[in-house]
Amino acid sequence: MARVDICVCTFRRSFLAETLRSIALLDRGEYEIRVIVADNDAMPTARELVREAAREMPFPLQYVHAPGANISIARNACLDAADGDFIAFVDDDEVVGREWIRALVEQAQATGAAAVLGPVRAVYGQNAPGWMVEGDFHSTLPVFVNGTIxxxxxxNVLVRWSPPFRDVRFDPALGRSGGEDTDFFNRLVALGGVIAFAPDARVEEPVPADRATMAWLVRRRLRFGQTHGMLLGGSRAATAVLAASKVGYCCAMTGLTAFSPVKRRRNWLRAVLHVGVLGGLIGVRQRAHYGEASSP
Structure with a gap:
């Protein structure tokens, strides 16, 4: 019987209750499941919510106070508390499908992968722009390069929690700016781990109004690019030249696709991504964005 620890990091987000309700409805199959919630707030503001959720949870539910307003601290607290064969992470603004854990674990067992990713489908509100809904700019899927992730x-991920992967941790230096997950999985792969994809391990994420804007998408792509540039190895000069050429190409494509609300924005966001890569290569400091939520 596989043992799975489901980890949820939270920071002043009441939607956590919905996330935990969806986990409670999981088809656990033959797996032994435990849920760990790491509260990243300075005060244990999520403790009572977790205590209430535990009354309806069919699995053990552990609350961990991991203060610091730094997502790496919360994730590492989950890793330190975990003792399962696998660890799953899901965000505190998402809901999981009934077959979520089953699909992830079955893919891990079938492939021997160190990590298995699932898709995150964005759920847009009625006031979201038409071009955003059509282009589905917020959903998350793995990126395949020559057939490899x-x-x-x-x-939305499952990690095989056994040596040598058991020693990998999230970098606190990236825990407020972002990129700590990219760094974590880069090191997992460097240890010989393979990353697989389970298309049936679906998770849904409602898109709040403050994220349903082009400005938010631009900031997000810029940060992604900065993280990628910062973590790249090899010749930085050659990489910078390549990134600059991609910026020029994407800008040109933005002009050529000006007639299409979706394609124009998609090309512009690609240009912004490569601008971020340039910034990461030359050491432009990333803006801290995590831990800035308003008081409960």
Missing amino acids: RTGYTC
Whole structure:
């Protein structure tokens, strides 16, 4: 019987209750499941919510106070508390499908992968712009390069929790700016780990109004690019030249696709991504964005 620890990091987000309700409805199959919630707030603001959720949870539910307003601290607290064969991460603004854990574990067992990613489908509100809904700019899927997934994300993932992967941790230096998950999976792959994809391990994420804007998408792509540039190895000069050429190409494509609301924005966001890569290569400091939520 596989043992799975489901980890949820939270920071002043009431939607956590919905996330935990969806986990409670999981088809656990033959797996032994435990849930760990790491509260990243300075005060244990999520403790009572977790205590209430535990009354309806069919699995053990452990609360961990991991203060610091630094997502790496919360994720590492989950890793330190975990003792299962696998660890799953899902965000505190998502809901999981009934077959979520089953699909992830079955893919891990079938492939022997060190990590298995699942898709995150964005759920848009009625006021979201038409071009955003049509282009589905917020959903998350793995990126395949020559048929291989080279890095991952923590909003829907299962990690095989055995040596040598058991020693990998999230970098606190990236825990407020972002990129800690990219760094984590890069090191997992460097240890020989393979990342697989389970298309049936679906998770849904409602898109709040403050994220349903082009400005938010631009900031997000810029940060992704900065992280990628910062972590790249090899000749930085050659990489910078390549990134600059991609910026020029994407800008040209933005002009050529000006007639299409979706294609124009998609090309512009690609240009912004490569601008971020240039910034990461030359050491432009990333803006801290995590831990800035308003008081409960």
